[in-house]
Amino acid sequence: MTEARIFPLGDAALVCEAPPPATLDCQRRVWSAAQAARDWPHVLEVVPGMNNLTVIFDPLEADPDELSARLRAAWDGASAAPAEGREVEIPVQYGGEYGPDLKAVADHTGLTVKDVVERHAGGHYIVFFLGFQPGFAYMGGLEDALHAPRRSEPRLEVPAGSVGIGGAQTGIYPATSPGGWQLIGRTAQKLFDPSRNPPTLLQPGDRVRFTIAGLHA
Numbered sequence: 292m293t294e295a296r297i298f299p300l301g302d303a304a305l306v307c308e309a310p311p312p313a314t315l316d317c318q319r320r321v322w323s324a325a326q327a328a329r330d331w332p333h334v335l336e337v338v339p340g341m342n343n344l345t346v347i348f349d350p351l352e353a354d355p356d357e358l359s360a361r362l363r364a365a366w367d368g369a370s371a372a373p374a375e376g377r378e379v380e381i382p383v384q385y386g387g388e389y390g391p392d393l394k395a396v397a398d399h400t401g402l403t404v405k406d407v408v409e410r411h412a413g414g415h416y417i418v419f420f421l422g423f424q425p426g427f428a429y430m431g432g433l434e435d436a437l438h439a440p441r442r443s444e445p446r447l448e449v450p451a452g453s454v455g456i457g458g459a460q461t462g463i464y465p466a467t468s469p470g471g472w473q474l475i476g477r478t479a480q481k482l483f484d485p486s487r488n489p490p491t492l493l494q495p496g497d498r499v500r501f502t503i504a505g506l507h508a
Contacts, residue, residue, distance in 0.1 A: 295366050297359050303350040307362050308343040313459075315431055317342055318419045322495055323369035324362070331361060339420050339495060341429060376418070376496030381463070381478050383412070383454050387507025389477035396439045396456060396473050408506055410437055411475065416461065416499040426465035426483030426491040430499055433461045445471030452478045454501070465491075478504075 295309040307324065309317050318341075325339045328346050333353035338345040344366075348358060385408045386393040397404045416432040423429075433456065441457045446469060449455075453464045455472030464470055465482035482492045493499065 297362055297366075299355065300345060302355075304345055304347045305355065305359055305362055306343055306345050307366050311342060313341050313419065313431060315417055315419075318417075318431070318495070320366065320369040321420075324365040327365040327369070328362065331358070334358075340422065341420055376494065376498055378498045378500065379493060380500050380502055381454075381480055382502045382504035383476040383478050384505040384507065385411075385476040385503060389505075389507060390454070390475040392442070392455075392473040393475045396437070396475055399439045400436055402436065405506070407437065407475065408503060410434060411456075411461065412501045412503045414461075414501070416501075418493050418495050418497045418499060419460075420495050421491060421493070424464070424466055424468055424483075426493070428462055428482070428491075428493040428497075428499070430461050431459075433459055435459075437461075439473050441471040442473060445469055446474075449474065450477060452480065452482070454478060476501075 295307050297305055297307050300306050321339050321344050325337045325344050328334055328337045333349045334346055335349055336347040346362060393404055397407045414432055414434060416430040418428040419431050420429055421427060437456060438459050439456050449464050449468055449470035451464060451467045453474045454476040455462060455474045457472035463482055484490055
């Protein structure tokens with residue numbers, strides 16, 4: 292079992308944090324403990340992250356020491372069993388104007404552009420958590436051969452739907468925003484829609500498969 296430390300974040304939150312690296316088993320433990328914490332009295336919000344879980348509580352009603360003990364017990368007793376996530380297929384236009392960093396990723400990895408695309412689309416990914424912006428899913432499962440560092444100079448504007456690689460992870464930008472990941476493609480899928488219930492297309496535990504909708508020079 293992955294050991295975790297629990298510490299206060301201000302006077303109204305507790306953080307339960309496991310050491311790196313990020314693993315699927317650890318994230319499953321995060322999801323399980325988060326589910327338990329949502330039912331505790333005086334808990335206002337539960338925020339799963341990468342290798343960590345933040346529990347925000349009412350400081351006028353909750354006993355932080357008691358909450359810390361409950362969080363420790365929930366983590367130690369959490370299940371690392373697979374979550375019942377959905378399978379979601381994401382069609383991607385790779386390269387060209389849609390993936391301006393595809394060639395740079397190929398050069399960094401020593402693979403051909405075609406190999407990068409086929410390996411990325413052939414992977415099996417799990418949504419670890421949502422963060423950065425509404426609906427941005429950080430996914431585990433990127434094979435080692437495709438790992439690539441973030442750009443040394445982030446872009447001021449990354450188009451919505453851009454599919455990128457950042458270190459050991461892949462993800463999709465739900466909305467136009469600044470960003471530093473290597474952009475290898477783009478999808479027309481809407482990752483965040485406030486009129487939808489839930490508004491985010493992907494949820495922690497979902498299994499994601501990318502398909503090649505096109506490959507552009």
